Amino acid sequence: MKIFEMRHLTVRDGEKEILHDLSFDLDENVESITITGPSGGGKSTFLKVLSSLQDFASGELLYKGKSLRELDPVQYRREVSYCFQQPVLFGETVRDCLNFPFEIRKLPFDEAKVLERLSEVNLSEDFMTQGISKLSGGEKQRVALVRNILFAPSVLLLDEVTSGLDSENKAIVREFIQKQKAVIVEVTHDAAEIEQAQHLLYIEEGRMVKHE
C-alpha cells in the first residue's frame, strides 16, 4: 500500500509554474523522507500540496489509494498534519493555542497530556500561561509541533521545523520527532539531518532532480 502517489503534478500561480510535472511515491514501509534543495525551489509548495492546503493545476495525488479531491479536507488534515516553516499560533497564551486541537474535537483540555508533550520539547509548565507574542521563534516552533502531534497524525509534514533552534534544542526536537509513530516527510537545510536521512529528495526550480 502506498501512502502517497503523485503523478505528473503541476502547480501554477497565474502564468508562473511553481511545480513542474512532479511524480513521487511514498510506500507505507518508509518511516521518513527528507527533502532539501535551494530556497525558492518549491519545497514548501510540495508539502502544502501533500497537506491539501495548496491546490494543483494538473496531475493526480492519491492518499492511501484515494484521490485527495474526494477526501474530506477536515478529516484529511487531522491525518496528515503540516507544520509550517513560519508557525502561526492562535489565541493569547500557549494554553489557548494547545487547547485548539481539543476544542475542534469537542474534547476537554487534557492538561497532563499537554504538560508532558511540552516537557518533551524542553518547555516547562510556566509556558502554559505565557503570551504567544512573547515567545521566541524556536519556542513558537516547538509549541506548534506539540499542537500538531497532540492527536497523533498518520503523516507529519515538517517544513524546516528545526531551522530556528540552537543545537541543544535541535537535538531535543529531533528526538521528539523520531519518537512519533507518524510517517515523517520533512524539509531541511541542516547538514546533519541530510546526512542521517533515510531517503533523500532534492527539489530545485520546481522539479525533483534527485531521488535516492
Ligand SMILES: Nc1ncnc2c1ncn2[C@@H]1O[C@H](COP(=O)(O)OP(=O)(O)O)[C@@H](O)[C@H]1O
Ligand atoms: N502562494 C504563492 N503564490 C505565488 N507564488 C508562490 C506562492 N508560494 C510560493 N510561491 C513561489 O513559488 C516558488 C517556490 O516557493 P516555495 O515552495 O516556498 O520554495 P522553498 O520552500 O523551496 O523555498 C517561489 O518562487 C515562490 O516565490
Ligand SMILES: [Mg+2]
Ligand atoms: Mg520553504
